Amino acid sequence: MGAKKKYSYDIEAQDIDFRRRVSLRSLTNMILMTAGRNATENGFGLLELQEEHYTWVLSRLVVDMERFPTEQDSFSVETWIEQVGTAFTTRNFRMRDGAGAVIGHAKSLWAVIDMRTRRSVPLDTIPTMQQFIVNESVPVDEPGRIANVEGEIANSFTVKYSEIDVNGHVNSLNYVQWLSDCFSLDFYQEHYIRRFEINFLKEITYGDSGEVHRQMIAPDDYLFQVETREKGIACRARIVFFPR
Structure with missing residues (x-):
C-alpha cells in the first residue's frame, strides 16, 4: 500500500x-x-x-x-x-x-x-x-474541455471484438490508436509528441462505426473529434508536437 x-x-x-x-x-x-x-x-x-x-x-x-x-x-x-x-x-x-x-x-x-x-x-x-489523498500537484494544467472540432476526416473505424474491454465499451487505448493513426510515417519522422489531451464524452460499443476529424489550430497543434454514426460525438482530443 x-x-x-x-x-x-x-x-x-x-x-x-x-x-x-x-x-x-x-x-x-x-x-x-x-x-x-x-x-x-x-x-x-x-x-x-x-x-x-x-x-x-x-x-x-x-x-x-x-x-x-x-x-x-x-x-x-x-x-x-x-x-x-x-x-x-x-x-x-x-x-x-x-x-x-x-x-x-x-x-x-x-x-x-x-x-x-x-x-x-x-x-x-x-x-x-x-x-x-496527497496534497501535491504536477506542472500540468487541469484537463480541460476541448472545443468543438471542424476538420477533415483523417481516420475511420468499425468497433470489433478485440477493442471491447471488461466494462463493455471500447478500451481507452483504442481511441489513442485511432488518433495516432491520423498521421503518416513521414510526419512522425519529423515530429515528436509533446502534449496529449483527451476528453471522453460517450461510450462507444461493439459494432459502432464512425470517423476521426482532425483540425490544425496552430503549427504542430491539432484538435480531434471522434464521431460515431450511432451516438454522435464520443470523444475530443488534442496533440501538440515538437518539430524535429
Whole structure:
C-alpha cells in the first residue's frame, strides 16, 4: 500500500514504434496500468468495485512529455490522488527515466459508474479513498474541455471484438490508436509528441462505426473529434508536437 508510489516498467519490443521510441498508445497504457495497480493495492481497484457492480471510467487525461522513452531506457511512473470530489477524482503521474530524471507528467480525472445503469456514482461510496489523498500537484494544467472540432476526416473505424474491454465499451487505448493513426510515417519522422489531451464524452460499443476529424489550430497543434454514426460525438482530443 502507499498513497504515493512508483512503478517500474521494462520497455518491450511491442512498446516501441518504428523510430524505437515508446508509442503514445504504450505510454498511455503504462499510465493507466499504474493507476489500476495503485488503486488495487489501496483497496479500490477495478475488481473490488465490480463486486458492487461499479467500475472506474476515465473521463479526461492530459500528458505532457519532455521526451518519450526509447528501447534503451528504464522507465518508471509515480502516481497519487490529489483530489476527491463528488463525481470525479484527480490522479497525478510523474514519469522518470532510468537515471531518475523527470521526463514527463500527467493528470487524469476519473469517475465511478454503476455498470447496470451506466450512470455516475458519488465518490463518497468509496470513503477509503480519502486517506490516500496527497496534497501535491504536477506542472500540468487541469484537463480541460476541448472545443468543438471542424476538420477533415483523417481516420475511420468499425468497433470489433478485440477493442471491447471488461466494462463493455471500447478500451481507452483504442481511441489513442485511432488518433495516432491520423498521421503518416513521414510526419512522425519529423515530429515528436509533446502534449496529449483527451476528453471522453460517450461510450462507444461493439459494432459502432464512425470517423476521426482532425483540425490544425496552430503549427504542430491539432484538435480531434471522434464521431460515431450511432451516438454522435464520443470523444475530443488534442496533440501538440515538437518539430524535429
